[in-house]
Amino acid sequence: MAVGIWVLNDQLDPMQAALASSTPAEARVVLVEAEALLRQRPHVQKQILFWSAQRHFAQELRQQGWTVDLLEADGHGDALAGWLEQHSIDELRVMEPADRPIRDAIERLGIQCRWRAPISWLANNHFLWSPEEFHHWAGSKKQLRMEFFYREGRRRFNVLMDGAEPLGGRWNFDQENRKSPPKGLQGPPPLWFEPDDLSAVVLEKLERLQRVHNLPGLARPFRWAVQRSQALEVLETFITTRLAGFGPYQDAMVSGQPTMWHSLISPYINLGLLRPLEVIKELEQRGLQLDVPLASLEGVIRQLLGWREFTHGLYHHFGADYPNSNVLEATAPLPSFLENLGGSGMACVDTVLEELAGSGYAHHIQRLMVLTNLGLLAGIEPQALTAWFKAQFVDAHDWVMQTNVVGMGLWADGGRLGSKPYAASGRYIKKMSTYCKGCRFKPTERTGPEACPFTVLYWDFMARHQERFRKHPRMALMIRQLERISTEELAAIRATAAGFEWAQPGQPPCS
Ligand SMILES: Cc1cc2nc3c(=O)[nH]c(=O)nc-3n(C[C@H](O)[C@H](O)[C@H](O)COP(=O)(O)OP(=O)(O)OC[C@H]3O[C@@H](n4cnc5c(N)ncnc54)[C@H](O)[C@@H]3O)c2cc1C
Numbered sequence: 001m002a003v004g005i006w007v008l009n010d011q012l013d014p015m016q017a018a019l020a021s022s023t024p025a026e027a028r029v030v031l032v033e034a035e036a037l038l039r040q041r042p043h044v045q046k047q048i049l050f051w052s053a054q055r056h057f058a059q060e061l062r063q064q065g066w067t068v069d070l071l072e073a074d075g076h077g078d079a080l081a082g083w084l085e086q087h088s089i090d091e092l093r094v095m096e097p098a099d100r101p102i103r104d105a106i107e108r109l110g111i112q113c114r115w116r117a118p119i120s121w122l123a124n125n126h127f128l129w130s131p132e133e134f135h136h137w138a139g140s141k142k143q144l145r146m147e148f149f150y151r152e153g154r155r156r157f158n159v160l161m162d163g164a165e166p167l168g169g170r171w172n173f174d175q176e177n178r179k180s181p182p183k184g185l186q187g188p189p190p191l192w193f194e195p196d197d198l199s200a201v202v203l204e205k206l207e208r209l210q211r212v213h214n215l216p217g218l219a220r221p222f223r224w225a226v227q228r229s230q231a232l233e234v235l236e237t238f239i240t241t242r243l244a245g246f247g248p249y250q251d252a253m254v255s256g257q258p259t260m261w262h263s264l265i266s267p268y269i270n271l272g273l274l275r276p277l278e279v280i281k282e283l284e285q286r287g288l289q290l291d292v293p294l295a296s297l298e299g300v301i302r303q304l305l306g307w308r309e310f311t312h313g314l315y316h317h318f319g320a321d322y323p324n325s326n327v328l329e330a331t332a333p334l335p336s337f338l339e340n341l342g343g344s345g346m347a348c349v350d351t352v353l354e355e356l357a358g359s360g361y362a363h364h365i366q367r368l369m370v371l372t373n374l375g376l377l378a379g380i381e382p383q384a385l386t387a388w389f390k391a392q393f394v395d396a397h398d399w400v401m402q403t404n405v406v407g408m409g410l411w412a413d414g415g416r417l418g419s420k421p422y423a424a425s426g427r428y429i430k431k432m433s434t435y436c437k438g439c440r441f442k443p444t445e446r447t448g449p450e451a452c453p454f455t456v457l458y459w460d461f462m463a464r465h466q467e468r469f470r471k472h473p474r475m476a477l478m479i480r481q482l483e484r485i486s487t488e489e490l491a492a493i494r495a496t497a498a499g500f501e502w503a504q505p506g507q508p509p510c511s
Protein backbone atom coordinates (compact mmCIF):
# COMPACT_ATOMS: atom_id res chain seq x y z
CA MET A 1 0.00 0.00 0.00
CA ALA A 2 1.46 3.41 -1.02
CA VAL A 3 1.38 6.01 1.73
CA GLY A 4 1.56 9.74 1.09
CA ILE A 5 2.21 12.38 3.76
CA TRP A 6 1.06 15.93 3.20
CA VAL A 7 2.96 18.37 5.40
CA LEU A 8 0.99 21.59 5.89
CA ASN A 9 2.88 24.85 5.90
CA ASP A 10 2.86 25.26 9.70
CA GLN A 11 3.96 21.68 10.41
CA LEU A 12 7.64 21.97 9.49
CA ASP A 13 8.99 19.57 12.08
CA PRO A 14 10.46 16.13 11.28
CA MET A 15 8.88 14.91 14.54
CA GLN A 16 5.36 16.01 13.63
CA ALA A 17 2.80 13.23 13.95
CA ALA A 18 2.30 12.32 10.27
CA LEU A 19 6.04 12.03 9.57
CA ALA A 20 6.59 10.24 12.87
CA SER A 21 3.98 7.66 11.83
CA SER A 22 6.11 6.41 8.95
CA THR A 23 9.66 6.11 7.54
CA PRO A 24 11.39 7.35 4.37
CA ALA A 25 11.21 3.81 2.99
CA GLU A 26 7.44 3.57 3.44
CA ALA A 27 6.05 6.96 2.44
CA ARG A 28 6.37 9.83 0.01
CA VAL A 29 6.04 13.42 1.23
CA VAL A 30 4.33 16.33 -0.46
CA LEU A 31 4.26 20.08 0.27
CA VAL A 32 2.31 22.62 -1.74
CA GLU A 33 3.11 26.22 -2.65
CA ALA A 34 -0.37 27.41 -3.66
CA GLU A 35 -0.73 30.79 -5.31
CA ALA A 36 -4.48 30.84 -4.61
CA LEU A 37 -3.67 31.76 -0.98
CA LEU A 38 -2.32 35.09 -2.18
CA ARG A 39 -5.86 36.17 -3.00
CA GLN A 40 -6.29 36.71 0.75
CA ARG A 41 -3.54 39.33 0.37
CA PRO A 42 -1.08 38.26 3.08
CA HIS A 43 1.82 40.55 3.97
CA VAL A 44 4.56 39.77 1.48
CA GLN A 45 7.11 39.02 4.27
CA LYS A 46 4.74 36.46 5.78
CA GLN A 47 4.46 34.67 2.47
CA ILE A 48 8.19 34.75 1.81
CA LEU A 49 8.76 33.28 5.26
CA PHE A 50 6.14 30.54 4.76
CA TRP A 51 7.31 29.46 1.32
CA SER A 52 11.01 29.75 2.02
CA ALA A 53 10.68 27.79 5.28
CA GLN A 54 8.72 25.14 3.36
CA ARG A 55 11.44 24.83 0.72
CA HIS A 56 14.13 24.59 3.36
CA PHE A 57 12.12 21.94 5.18
CA ALA A 58 11.73 19.91 1.96
CA GLN A 59 15.50 20.08 1.54
CA GLU A 60 16.06 18.96 5.15
CA LEU A 61 13.71 15.99 4.72
CA ARG A 62 15.47 14.94 1.50
CA GLN A 63 18.77 15.00 3.39
CA GLN A 64 17.15 12.63 5.89
CA GLY A 65 16.30 10.21 3.08
CA TRP A 66 12.66 11.12 2.40
CA THR A 67 11.32 11.39 -1.13
CA VAL A 68 9.75 14.82 -1.22
CA ASP A 69 7.71 16.62 -3.87
CA LEU A 70 7.16 20.34 -3.59
CA LEU A 71 4.28 21.30 -5.87
CA GLU A 72 4.06 24.85 -7.21
CA ALA A 73 0.40 25.21 -8.13
CA ASP A 74 -2.52 27.57 -8.25
CA GLY A 75 -4.66 25.67 -5.72
CA HIS A 76 -4.22 22.65 -3.49
CA GLY A 77 -7.12 20.55 -4.75
CA ASP A 78 -6.11 19.69 -8.31
CA ALA A 79 -2.40 19.65 -7.52
CA LEU A 80 -2.92 17.00 -4.84
CA ALA A 81 -5.40 15.03 -6.95
CA GLY A 82 -2.74 14.79 -9.70
CA TRP A 83 0.02 13.87 -7.23
CA LEU A 84 -2.06 11.12 -5.59
CA GLU A 85 -2.84 9.69 -9.01
CA GLN A 86 0.70 9.94 -10.36
CA HIS A 87 2.18 8.08 -7.41
CA SER A 88 -0.76 5.69 -6.92
CA ILE A 89 -1.12 6.80 -3.31
CA ASP A 90 -3.70 4.73 -1.37
CA GLU A 91 -3.61 6.58 1.94
CA LEU A 92 -2.96 10.27 2.55
CA ARG A 93 -1.74 11.03 6.07
CA VAL A 94 -2.10 14.55 7.42
CA MET A 95 -1.43 15.86 10.91
CA GLU A 96 -4.53 17.62 12.25
CA PRO A 97 -4.24 21.32 11.36
CA ALA A 98 -4.10 23.69 14.32
CA ASP A 99 -6.60 25.94 12.50
CA ARG A 100 -10.15 24.60 12.45
CA PRO A 101 -11.17 26.05 9.05
CA ILE A 102 -8.22 24.32 7.37
CA ARG A 103 -9.37 20.83 8.29
CA ASP A 104 -12.85 21.63 6.92
CA ALA A 105 -11.33 23.04 3.72
CA ILE A 106 -9.15 19.96 3.21
CA GLU A 107 -12.09 17.60 3.63
CA ARG A 108 -14.10 19.64 1.11
CA LEU A 109 -11.24 19.63 -1.39
CA GLY A 110 -10.84 15.86 -1.11
CA ILE A 111 -14.47 15.42 -2.16
CA GLN A 112 -14.63 18.19 -4.76
CA CYS A 113 -11.39 17.17 -6.48
CA ARG A 114 -12.08 13.43 -6.17
CA TRP A 115 -8.86 12.51 -4.41
CA ARG A 116 -8.23 8.83 -4.93
CA ALA A 117 -6.95 8.24 -1.37
CA PRO A 118 -8.81 8.63 1.92
CA ILE A 119 -7.31 11.01 4.47
CA SER A 120 -5.97 9.62 7.75
CA TRP A 121 -5.80 12.35 10.39
CA LEU A 122 -3.10 12.16 13.05
CA ALA A 123 -3.45 14.07 16.29
CA ASN A 124 -1.50 17.34 16.28
CA ASN A 125 1.58 17.08 18.52
CA HIS A 126 2.68 20.72 18.32
CA PHE A 127 1.07 21.87 21.56
CA LEU A 128 1.68 20.78 25.13
CA TRP A 129 -2.01 20.44 25.90
CA SER A 130 -4.21 18.58 23.43
CA PRO A 131 -7.73 20.01 22.96
CA GLU A 132 -9.06 17.03 24.97
CA GLU A 133 -6.66 17.63 27.85
CA PHE A 134 -7.57 21.31 27.93
CA HIS A 135 -11.25 20.45 27.84
CA HIS A 136 -10.71 18.14 30.77
CA TRP A 137 -8.88 20.88 32.72
CA ALA A 138 -11.66 23.38 31.93
CA GLY A 139 -14.23 20.85 33.21
CA SER A 140 -17.17 22.69 34.65
CA LYS A 141 -15.20 25.73 35.88
CA LYS A 142 -17.37 28.83 35.73
CA GLN A 143 -14.50 31.07 34.71
CA LEU A 144 -11.39 30.03 32.86
CA ARG A 145 -8.46 32.16 33.93
CA MET A 146 -5.00 31.95 32.42
CA GLU A 147 -3.25 32.28 35.79
CA PHE A 148 -4.72 29.01 37.13
CA PHE A 149 -4.14 27.17 33.87
CA TYR A 150 -0.54 28.39 33.89
CA ARG A 151 0.04 27.13 37.44
CA GLU A 152 -1.31 23.76 36.38
CA GLY A 153 1.13 23.79 33.45
CA ARG A 154 4.05 24.64 35.75
CA ARG A 155 3.20 21.63 37.92
CA ARG A 156 2.41 19.28 35.06
CA PHE A 157 5.64 19.96 33.14
CA ASN A 158 7.70 20.65 36.25
CA VAL A 159 8.87 24.08 35.15
CA LEU A 160 10.34 26.59 37.63
CA MET A 161 9.20 24.46 40.55
CA ASP A 162 10.76 23.87 43.92
CA GLY A 163 9.06 20.62 44.88
CA ALA A 164 5.35 21.39 44.99
CA GLU A 165 5.95 25.16 45.32
CA PRO A 166 6.80 27.75 42.66
CA LEU A 167 10.47 28.66 42.50
CA GLY A 168 11.08 31.91 44.38
CA GLY A 169 7.87 31.47 46.38
CA ARG A 170 5.58 33.20 43.87
CA TRP A 171 3.84 32.11 40.69
CA ASN A 172 3.82 35.53 39.10
CA PHE A 173 6.27 38.44 39.04
CA ASP A 174 4.21 40.61 36.70
CA GLN A 175 4.12 43.57 39.08
CA GLU A 176 7.88 43.95 38.63
CA ASN A 177 7.61 43.87 34.86
CA ARG A 178 5.71 46.99 33.95
CA LYS A 179 8.25 49.79 33.88
CA SER A 180 7.84 52.89 31.72
CA PRO A 181 10.72 53.44 29.29
CA PRO A 182 13.32 55.87 30.68
CA LYS A 183 14.94 58.37 28.31
CA GLY A 184 17.39 56.77 25.88
CA LEU A 185 16.26 53.20 26.59
CA GLN A 186 17.71 50.87 23.98
CA GLY A 187 17.24 47.13 23.64
CA PRO A 188 19.89 44.74 22.29
CA PRO A 189 20.06 44.27 18.50
CA PRO A 190 18.09 41.24 17.27
CA LEU A 191 19.60 38.42 15.23
CA TRP A 192 18.63 38.66 11.55
CA PHE A 193 19.71 36.66 8.51
CA GLU A 194 20.62 37.43 4.91
CA PRO A 195 18.49 35.42 2.44
CA ASP A 196 20.35 32.37 1.09
CA ASP A 197 19.95 31.06 -2.48
CA LEU A 198 16.68 29.22 -1.73
CA SER A 199 15.18 32.29 -0.07
CA ALA A 200 16.41 34.53 -2.89
CA VAL A 201 14.39 32.49 -5.42
CA VAL A 202 11.26 32.71 -3.26
CA LEU A 203 11.84 36.42 -2.71
CA GLU A 204 11.99 37.07 -6.45
CA LYS A 205 8.91 34.93 -7.10
CA LEU A 206 6.95 36.82 -4.46
CA GLU A 207 8.14 40.22 -5.61
CA ARG A 208 6.62 39.36 -8.98
CA LEU A 209 3.42 38.03 -7.39
CA GLN A 210 3.21 41.00 -5.05
CA ARG A 211 2.49 43.17 -8.09
CA VAL A 212 -0.11 40.73 -9.43
CA HIS A 213 -2.00 40.32 -6.13
CA ASN A 214 -1.26 43.73 -4.61
CA LEU A 215 0.24 42.21 -1.48
CA PRO A 216 0.85 44.59 1.43
CA GLY A 217 4.25 45.25 2.99
CA LEU A 218 7.83 45.58 1.80
CA ALA A 219 9.56 42.48 0.46
CA ARG A 220 13.06 43.76 1.27
CA PRO A 221 15.00 43.59 3.46
CA PHE A 222 13.80 40.06 4.27
CA ARG A 223 15.67 38.96 7.38
CA TRP A 224 13.65 36.22 9.10
CA ALA A 225 15.12 32.80 9.89
CA VAL A 226 13.79 30.17 7.50
CA GLN A 227 15.08 26.91 8.94
CA ARG A 228 15.31 25.18 12.28
CA SER A 229 19.06 25.69 12.74
CA GLN A 230 18.60 29.46 12.34
CA ALA A 231 15.55 29.49 14.62
CA LEU A 232 17.66 27.76 17.29
CA GLU A 233 20.26 30.51 16.86
CA VAL A 234 17.53 33.11 17.45
CA LEU A 235 16.56 31.32 20.65
CA GLU A 236 20.20 31.16 21.75
CA THR A 237 20.68 34.88 21.03
CA PHE A 238 17.54 35.66 22.99
CA ILE A 239 18.82 33.69 25.97
CA THR A 240 22.27 35.24 25.98
CA THR A 241 21.43 38.85 25.09
CA ARG A 242 17.74 39.58 25.76
CA LEU A 243 16.31 37.23 28.36
CA ALA A 244 17.70 39.02 31.42
CA GLY A 245 16.12 42.29 30.27
CA PHE A 246 12.84 40.75 29.07
CA GLY A 247 10.85 41.49 32.20
CA PRO A 248 11.23 45.13 33.20
CA TYR A 249 10.37 46.73 29.84
CA GLN A 250 8.04 44.03 28.55
CA ASP A 251 5.21 46.60 28.31
CA ALA A 252 7.30 49.49 26.99
CA MET A 253 7.17 50.92 23.46
CA VAL A 254 10.00 53.03 22.04
CA SER A 255 10.12 54.78 18.67
CA GLY A 256 12.75 53.28 16.37
CA GLN A 257 12.94 50.09 18.45
CA PRO A 258 10.48 47.59 17.10
CA THR A 259 11.76 44.57 19.01
CA MET A 260 12.99 45.80 22.45
CA TRP A 261 13.81 42.68 24.54
CA HIS A 262 11.18 40.46 22.89
CA SER A 263 12.24 37.02 21.78
CA LEU A 264 11.04 37.08 18.13
CA ILE A 265 10.41 33.34 18.25
CA SER A 266 6.65 33.29 17.61
CA PRO A 267 6.93 32.83 13.81
CA TYR A 268 9.26 29.87 14.28
CA ILE A 269 7.41 28.10 17.05
CA ASN A 270 4.14 28.54 15.13
CA LEU A 271 5.63 27.03 11.95
CA GLY A 272 7.00 24.01 13.81
CA LEU A 273 10.66 25.03 13.48
CA LEU A 274 10.89 25.15 17.28
CA ARG A 275 9.00 22.92 19.71
CA PRO A 276 7.28 24.51 22.70
CA LEU A 277 8.62 22.21 25.41
CA GLU A 278 12.19 22.30 24.11
CA VAL A 279 12.03 26.11 24.15
CA ILE A 280 10.58 26.26 27.66
CA LYS A 281 13.05 23.74 29.09
CA GLU A 282 15.98 25.44 27.38
CA LEU A 283 14.88 28.82 28.75
CA GLU A 284 14.51 27.38 32.22
CA GLN A 285 17.80 25.52 32.28
CA ARG A 286 19.95 28.21 30.69
CA GLY A 287 18.16 31.04 32.45
CA LEU A 288 18.89 29.48 35.86
CA GLN A 289 22.48 28.72 34.83
CA LEU A 290 23.02 32.33 33.74
CA ASP A 291 21.40 33.67 36.90
CA VAL A 292 18.79 35.58 34.92
CA PRO A 293 16.45 37.58 37.21
CA LEU A 294 13.50 35.34 38.07
CA ALA A 295 11.01 38.07 37.11
CA SER A 296 12.34 38.00 33.53
CA LEU A 297 12.62 34.22 33.30
CA GLU A 298 9.19 33.61 34.79
CA GLY A 299 7.80 36.41 32.60
CA VAL A 300 8.75 34.78 29.31
CA ILE A 301 7.87 31.25 30.47
CA ARG A 302 4.41 32.52 31.41
CA GLN A 303 3.96 33.75 27.83
CA LEU A 304 4.75 30.33 26.39
CA LEU A 305 3.49 27.84 28.97
CA GLY A 306 0.63 30.12 29.96
CA TRP A 307 -0.69 32.41 27.25
CA ARG A 308 0.31 30.43 24.18
CA GLU A 309 -1.16 27.16 25.41
CA PHE A 310 -4.16 28.89 26.97
CA THR A 311 -5.17 30.73 23.79
CA HIS A 312 -4.80 27.52 21.79
CA GLY A 313 -6.79 25.51 24.34
CA LEU A 314 -9.57 28.10 24.44
CA TYR A 315 -9.75 28.26 20.65
CA HIS A 316 -10.76 24.60 20.55
CA HIS A 317 -12.73 24.66 23.79
CA PHE A 318 -14.93 27.61 22.77
CA GLY A 319 -15.70 26.00 19.41
CA ALA A 320 -16.52 27.15 15.91
CA ASP A 321 -18.97 29.91 16.90
CA TYR A 322 -16.45 31.85 18.97
CA PRO A 323 -15.27 34.01 16.02
CA ASN A 324 -18.83 35.35 15.68
CA SER A 325 -18.71 36.87 19.18
CA ASN A 326 -19.50 40.57 19.17
CA VAL A 327 -21.03 41.46 22.53
CA LEU A 328 -20.13 45.14 22.21
CA GLU A 329 -21.95 45.23 18.86
CA ALA A 330 -19.00 46.79 17.10
CA THR A 331 -19.74 47.51 13.44
CA ALA A 332 -17.24 50.13 12.22
CA PRO A 333 -15.40 49.09 9.05
CA LEU A 334 -11.65 48.66 8.88
CA PRO A 335 -10.04 52.13 8.64
CA SER A 336 -8.17 52.77 5.41
CA PHE A 337 -4.96 53.57 7.32
CA LEU A 338 -4.83 49.97 8.52
CA GLU A 339 -5.34 48.69 4.96
CA ASN A 340 -2.63 51.08 3.74
CA LEU A 341 -0.28 50.42 6.65
CA GLY A 342 0.01 54.11 7.46
CA GLY A 343 -1.48 57.57 7.13
CA SER A 344 -3.53 57.83 10.33
CA GLY A 345 -1.81 61.00 11.54
CA MET A 346 -1.45 59.42 15.00
CA ALA A 347 2.25 58.99 15.77
CA CYS A 348 1.75 55.80 17.81
CA VAL A 349 -0.37 54.08 15.16
CA ASP A 350 1.78 55.21 12.22
CA THR A 351 5.01 54.13 13.94
CA VAL A 352 3.66 50.65 14.59
CA LEU A 353 2.24 50.39 11.06
CA GLU A 354 5.50 51.52 9.47
CA GLU A 355 7.42 48.87 11.43
CA LEU A 356 4.80 46.29 10.53
CA ALA A 357 5.07 47.16 6.82
CA GLY A 358 8.81 46.47 6.90
CA SER A 359 8.78 43.20 8.84
CA GLY A 360 5.30 41.73 9.38
CA TYR A 361 6.00 42.00 13.13
CA ALA A 362 4.96 44.18 16.04
CA HIS A 363 5.53 43.25 19.66
CA HIS A 364 2.77 42.31 22.09
CA ILE A 365 2.11 45.71 23.61
CA GLN A 366 2.04 47.42 20.23
CA ARG A 367 -0.54 44.85 19.11
CA LEU A 368 -2.61 45.09 22.28
CA MET A 369 -2.35 48.65 23.52
CA VAL A 370 -2.10 50.42 20.18
CA LEU A 371 -3.75 48.34 17.45
CA THR A 372 -6.53 46.42 19.17
CA ASN A 373 -6.98 49.16 21.76
CA LEU A 374 -7.81 51.45 18.85
CA GLY A 375 -10.11 48.78 17.39
CA LEU A 376 -11.87 48.34 20.73
CA LEU A 377 -12.37 52.06 21.35
CA ALA A 378 -13.36 52.78 17.74
CA GLY A 379 -15.76 49.82 17.63
CA ILE A 380 -14.19 48.09 14.61
CA GLU A 381 -16.09 44.97 13.61
CA PRO A 382 -14.18 42.05 15.22
CA GLN A 383 -13.81 39.76 12.21
CA ALA A 384 -12.73 42.63 9.94
CA LEU A 385 -9.90 43.39 12.37
CA THR A 386 -9.07 39.71 12.88
CA ALA A 387 -8.77 39.15 9.12
CA TRP A 388 -6.48 42.17 8.90
CA PHE A 389 -4.24 40.82 11.71
CA LYS A 390 -4.21 37.38 10.13
CA ALA A 391 -2.99 38.80 6.85
CA GLN A 392 -0.40 41.21 8.22
CA PHE A 393 1.57 39.28 10.83
CA VAL A 394 4.31 36.75 10.14
CA ASP A 395 3.21 34.65 13.12
CA ALA A 396 -0.55 34.82 12.49
CA HIS A 397 -2.71 31.69 12.34
CA ASP A 398 -6.40 31.30 13.02
CA TRP A 399 -5.90 29.43 16.33
CA VAL A 400 -3.87 32.24 17.86
CA MET A 401 -5.65 35.17 16.23
CA GLN A 402 -9.24 34.51 17.22
CA THR A 403 -8.60 34.37 20.95
CA ASN A 404 -6.05 37.19 20.93
CA VAL A 405 -7.97 39.63 18.75
CA VAL A 406 -11.60 38.74 19.49
CA GLY A 407 -11.03 37.90 23.16
CA MET A 408 -8.00 39.69 24.54
CA GLY A 409 -7.90 42.71 22.24
CA LEU A 410 -11.53 43.53 21.51
CA TRP A 411 -13.34 41.90 24.46
CA ALA A 412 -15.92 40.86 21.88
CA ASP A 413 -16.46 37.62 23.82
CA GLY A 414 -17.78 39.51 26.85
CA GLY A 415 -14.98 38.38 29.15
CA ARG A 416 -14.72 34.67 28.40
CA LEU A 417 -10.96 35.09 27.94
CA GLY A 418 -10.03 38.19 29.95
CA SER A 419 -11.89 39.67 32.87
CA LYS A 420 -11.88 43.27 31.62
CA PRO A 421 -11.35 45.10 28.33
CA TYR A 422 -7.83 46.42 27.67
CA ALA A 423 -9.21 49.91 27.02
CA ALA A 424 -6.69 52.69 27.49
CA SER A 425 -6.53 56.39 26.71
CA GLY A 426 -3.63 58.39 25.33
CA ARG A 427 -2.37 58.85 28.90
CA TYR A 428 -1.44 55.16 29.07
CA ILE A 429 0.36 55.33 25.71
CA LYS A 430 2.22 58.43 26.88
CA LYS A 431 3.28 56.66 30.08
CA MET A 432 4.44 53.46 28.40
CA SER A 433 5.93 54.80 25.15
CA THR A 434 7.94 57.57 23.55
CA TYR A 435 5.42 58.00 20.72
CA CYS A 436 3.52 61.03 21.99
CA LYS A 437 6.56 63.30 21.80
CA GLY A 438 6.44 63.30 18.03
CA CYS A 439 2.67 63.55 17.69
CA ARG A 440 0.51 66.44 16.60
CA PHE A 441 -2.08 65.44 19.21
CA LYS A 442 -1.82 65.82 22.98
CA PRO A 443 -2.55 62.67 24.99
CA THR A 444 -4.20 64.57 27.84
CA GLU A 445 -6.53 66.62 25.60
CA ARG A 446 -10.02 65.21 25.03
CA THR A 447 -11.64 68.06 23.13
CA GLY A 448 -10.48 70.53 20.52
CA PRO A 449 -8.13 70.25 17.55
CA GLU A 450 -5.25 68.76 19.58
CA ALA A 451 -7.40 66.15 21.29
CA CYS A 452 -5.76 62.70 21.19
CA PRO A 453 -8.04 60.27 19.31
CA PHE A 454 -7.30 57.54 21.86
CA THR A 455 -8.37 59.79 24.74
CA VAL A 456 -11.47 61.03 22.95
CA LEU A 457 -12.52 57.53 21.93
CA TYR A 458 -11.73 56.16 25.40
CA TRP A 459 -14.37 58.39 27.00
CA ASP A 460 -16.73 57.86 24.10
CA PHE A 461 -16.32 54.09 24.62
CA MET A 462 -17.05 54.43 28.35
CA ALA A 463 -20.11 56.53 27.57
CA ARG A 464 -21.34 54.04 24.96
CA HIS A 465 -20.98 51.11 27.33
CA GLN A 466 -21.61 52.69 30.72
CA GLU A 467 -24.67 50.58 31.47
CA ARG A 468 -22.79 47.36 30.82
CA PHE A 469 -19.76 48.35 32.92
CA ARG A 470 -21.38 50.26 35.79
CA LYS A 471 -21.48 47.16 38.00
CA HIS A 472 -18.38 45.49 36.57
CA PRO A 473 -15.92 45.08 39.49
CA ARG A 474 -12.91 46.24 37.45
CA MET A 475 -14.63 48.87 35.28
CA ALA A 476 -16.94 50.62 37.73
CA LEU A 477 -14.17 53.05 38.73
CA MET A 478 -13.84 54.25 35.12
CA ILE A 479 -17.59 54.75 34.89
CA ARG A 480 -17.50 56.81 38.08
CA GLN A 481 -14.74 58.95 36.49
CA LEU A 482 -16.91 59.33 33.39
CA GLU A 483 -19.75 60.57 35.54
CA ARG A 484 -17.52 63.35 36.86
CA ILE A 485 -17.16 64.83 33.37
CA SER A 486 -19.62 67.68 32.86
CA THR A 487 -22.52 67.19 30.46
CA GLU A 488 -21.15 69.95 28.20
CA GLU A 489 -17.66 68.47 28.07
CA LEU A 490 -18.94 64.95 27.44
CA ALA A 491 -21.09 66.28 24.60
CA ALA A 492 -17.99 67.96 23.13
CA ILE A 493 -15.96 64.74 23.49
CA ARG A 494 -18.66 62.75 21.78
CA ALA A 495 -18.97 65.30 19.00
CA THR A 496 -15.20 65.02 18.41
CA ALA A 497 -15.50 61.22 18.37
CA ALA A 498 -18.33 61.48 15.86
CA GLY A 499 -15.94 63.43 13.63
CA PHE A 500 -13.63 60.38 13.21
CA GLU A 501 -15.25 58.89 10.17
CA TRP A 502 -13.42 55.59 10.80
CA ALA A 503 -14.85 55.08 14.30
CA GLN A 504 -18.24 54.01 15.58
CA PRO A 505 -19.53 56.56 18.06
CA GLY A 506 -22.75 55.40 19.61
CA GLN A 507 -25.78 57.44 20.51
CA PRO A 508 -25.36 59.55 23.64
CA PRO A 509 -27.15 58.00 26.63
CA CYS A 510 -30.76 59.18 26.79
CA SER A 511 -30.94 59.64 30.57
C1 LIG B 1 -4.10 41.52 19.18
C2 LIG B 1 -3.05 40.47 19.32
C3 LIG B 1 -2.71 39.68 18.25
C4 LIG B 1 -1.76 38.67 18.39
N1 LIG B 1 -1.47 37.88 17.33
C5 LIG B 1 -0.61 36.85 17.46
C6 LIG B 1 -0.32 35.99 16.38
O1 LIG B 1 -0.84 36.15 15.29
N2 LIG B 1 0.55 34.98 16.57
C7 LIG B 1 1.17 34.79 17.76
O2 LIG B 1 1.95 33.85 17.89
N3 LIG B 1 0.91 35.58 18.80
C8 LIG B 1 0.06 36.62 18.69
N4 LIG B 1 -0.18 37.44 19.74
C9 LIG B 1 0.51 37.20 21.00
C10 LIG B 1 1.84 37.97 21.14
O3 LIG B 1 1.63 39.33 20.89
C11 LIG B 1 2.89 37.44 20.18
O4 LIG B 1 3.03 36.06 20.37
C12 LIG B 1 4.25 38.09 20.40
O5 LIG B 1 4.14 39.48 20.25
C13 LIG B 1 5.25 37.51 19.42
O6 LIG B 1 6.47 38.15 19.52
P1 LIG B 1 7.69 37.50 20.31
O7 LIG B 1 7.96 36.14 19.80
O8 LIG B 1 8.80 38.49 20.25
O9 LIG B 1 7.06 37.37 21.74
P2 LIG B 1 7.61 37.50 23.24
O10 LIG B 1 7.08 38.75 23.80
O11 LIG B 1 9.06 37.30 23.27
O12 LIG B 1 6.86 36.30 23.97
C14 LIG B 1 7.38 34.96 23.93
C15 LIG B 1 6.42 34.01 23.29
O13 LIG B 1 5.26 33.85 24.08
C16 LIG B 1 4.16 33.48 23.25
N5 LIG B 1 3.04 34.40 23.52
C17 LIG B 1 3.09 35.54 24.24
N6 LIG B 1 1.86 36.07 24.38
C18 LIG B 1 1.03 35.27 23.72
C19 LIG B 1 -0.37 35.29 23.48
N7 LIG B 1 -1.16 36.26 23.97
N8 LIG B 1 -0.90 34.31 22.75
C20 LIG B 1 -0.13 33.33 22.23
N9 LIG B 1 1.19 33.26 22.43
C21 LIG B 1 1.78 34.22 23.16
C22 LIG B 1 4.63 33.57 21.81
O14 LIG B 1 4.91 32.28 21.33
C23 LIG B 1 5.90 34.39 21.92
O15 LIG B 1 6.83 34.06 20.92
C24 LIG B 1 -1.14 38.47 19.62
C25 LIG B 1 -1.47 39.28 20.70
C26 LIG B 1 -2.42 40.26 20.55
C27 LIG B 1 -2.79 41.10 21.72
Ligand code: SF4
Binding pocket: 346, 347, 348, 349, 425, 426, 427, 429, 430, 435, 436, 437, 439, 440, 441, 442, 443, 452, 453, 454, 455
Ligand atom coordinates in the same frame (compact mmCIF):
# COMPACT_ATOMS: atom_id res chain seq x y z
S1 SF4 C 1 -0.96 61.77 21.47
FE1 SF4 C 1 -2.46 60.17 21.21
S2 SF4 C 1 -2.41 59.68 19.02
FE2 SF4 C 1 -0.56 60.83 19.50
S3 SF4 C 1 1.00 59.29 19.92
FE3 SF4 C 1 0.09 59.85 21.88
S4 SF4 C 1 -1.53 58.38 22.18
FE4 SF4 C 1 -0.99 58.27 20.03
